[in-house]
Amino acid sequence: MLTRHRKELLLARLRQDGQIVAKSLSEELGLSEDTIRRDLRDLASEGLLQRVHGGALPASPALGNxxxxxxxxxxxxxxxxxxxxxxxxxxxxxxxxxxxxxxxxxxxxxxxxxxxxxxxxxxxxxxxxxxxxxxxxxxxxxxxxxxxxxxxxxxxxxxxxxxxxxxxxxxxxxxxxxxxxxxxxxxxxxxxxxxxxxxxxxxxxxxxxxxxxxxxxxxxxxxxxxxxxxxxxxxxxxxxxxxxxxxxxxx
Missing domain, CATH: 3.40.50.1360 (Rossmann fold)
Incomplete structure (x- = not known):
């Protein structure tokens, strides 16, 4: 699966479930936890989600000025x-x-x-x-x-x-x-x-x-x-x- 497709899938799952649990998702998709965590770090750096222990949660839009x-x-x-x-x-x-x-x-x-x-x-x-x-x-x-x-x-x-x-x-x-x-x-x-x-x-x-x-x-x-x-x-x-x-x- 291409990186772009993985990230789109992660964001879609976050919208659907309200959270991402890296371990569970890696098992479901047949990907390593390291790959999932790396994608989550990238998405967090873009302000698209918030990393938490074990996965991610939606980022708050209230972080603007x-x-x-x-x-x-x-x-x-x-x-x-x-x-x-x-x-x-x-x-x-x-x-x-x-x-x-x-x-x-x-x-x-x-x-x-x-x-x-x-x-x-x-x-x-x-x-x-x-x-x-x-x-x-x-x-x-x-x-x-x-x-x-x-x-x-x-x-x-x-x-x-x-x-x-x-x-x-x-x-x-x-x-x-x-x-x-x-x-x-x-x-x-x-x-x-x-x-x-x-x-x-x-x-x-x-x-x-x-x-x-x-x-x-x-x-x-x-x-x-x-x-x-x-x-x-x-x-x-x-x-x-x-x-x-x-x-x-x-x-």
């Missing part, structure tokens, strides 16, 4: 934001992540909501500047331009001093096996630190992020209390999250 991500799931993100906003009770201390869905969440918060919002996203902080009853704490540090958030030692030090009721996390990928993940090593560490300081971690999951993987794991799904998805998200995708004890909130 901030401007590109604003064009993805444009209708879904405001709906997810409204559902997430309804989860905040007066008087709570909440952490709102960076990213395009997080900005929509900030826009969805009522003007008369009295709470404290902590964020390392300048974009989120600016959205909340006009809320008269809301205390806004902006974490400083080096600006990570991909997600328009601050990172680095000073950001981590500040995060470690604030316990929050809810952390609304934005991710590139969410998968029952590989957990929650993103495309930058340092960003994964910052998100993990924020989650560790929160009583509840709620993942904002627009449709393209479900059942995909990105290079750097933030945490296993046991760290997640709830995910907010669109109303039309397929039940077949959501069932495994429910069986893991995660609340699934449909927007």
């Amino acid at each position: 901030f401007a590109e991500r604003q064009q993805i799931s444009g209708d879904a993100k405001p709906a997810i934001a409204r559902a997430a906003a309804a989860m905040i009770a007066p008087g709570q201390v909440v952490f709102i992540d960076g990213g395009t869905t997080a900005v929509q969440l900030a826009r969805a918060l009522p003007q008369d909501l009295q709470c404290t919002v902590v964020t390392h996203s300048p974009s989120v902080a600016v959205e909340l500047a006009g809320h008269p009853l809301m205390e806004v704490i902006l974490i400083g540090g080096r600006l990570f331009k991909h997600s328009i958030v601050t990172m680095g030692p000073s950001a981590l030090e500040a995060i470690a001093q604030i316990r929050t009721d809810i952390y609304f996390m934005g991710v590139c990928s969410l998968h029952p096996d590989s957990g929650i993940s993103t495309g930058d090593f340092d960003e994964a560490g910052v998100k993990r630190a924020i989650s560790n300081m929160a009583q509840r971690t709620v993942v904002l999951a627009s449709p393209e992020k479900l059942d995909t993987a990105s290079p750097y794991q933030i945490a296993p799904l046991s760290q997640v209390s709830a995910i907010v998805v669109t109303r039309d998200a397929p039940e077949a995708l959501l069932a495994r999250y429910r069986t893991m004890g995660i609340d699934v909130v449909k927007a």
Whole structure:
């Protein structure tokens, strides 16, 4: 079988099954595992899938820059934001992540909501500047331009001093096996630190992020209390999250 044909077959199988197990596929096709793994490495380098131990998972389309991500799931993100906003009770201390869905969440918060919002996203902080009853704490540090958030030692030090009721996390990928993940090593560490300081971690999951993987794991799904998805998200995708004890909130 020609290399091109093998790769087309691998991508077709990934679309069909949602994952590739190298050992099983090599036995089915009568090819060596080394050949399958080499093809998977090539496809991963082209951004067409994400390598994981033993095979591959779909790559998240949410790995593009901030401007590109604003064009993805444009209708879904405001709906997810409204559902997430309804989860905040007066008087709570909440952490709102960076990213395009997080900005929509900030826009969805009522003007008369009295709470404290902590964020390392300048974009989120600016959205909340006009809320008269809301205390806004902006974490400083080096600006990570991909997600328009601050990172680095000073950001981590500040995060470690604030316990929050809810952390609304934005991710590139969410998968029952590989957990929650993103495309930058340092960003994964910052998100993990924020989650560790929160009583509840709620993942904002627009449709393209479900059942995909990105290079750097933030945490296993046991760290997640709830995910907010669109109303039309397929039940077949959501069932495994429910069986893991995660609340699934449909927007």
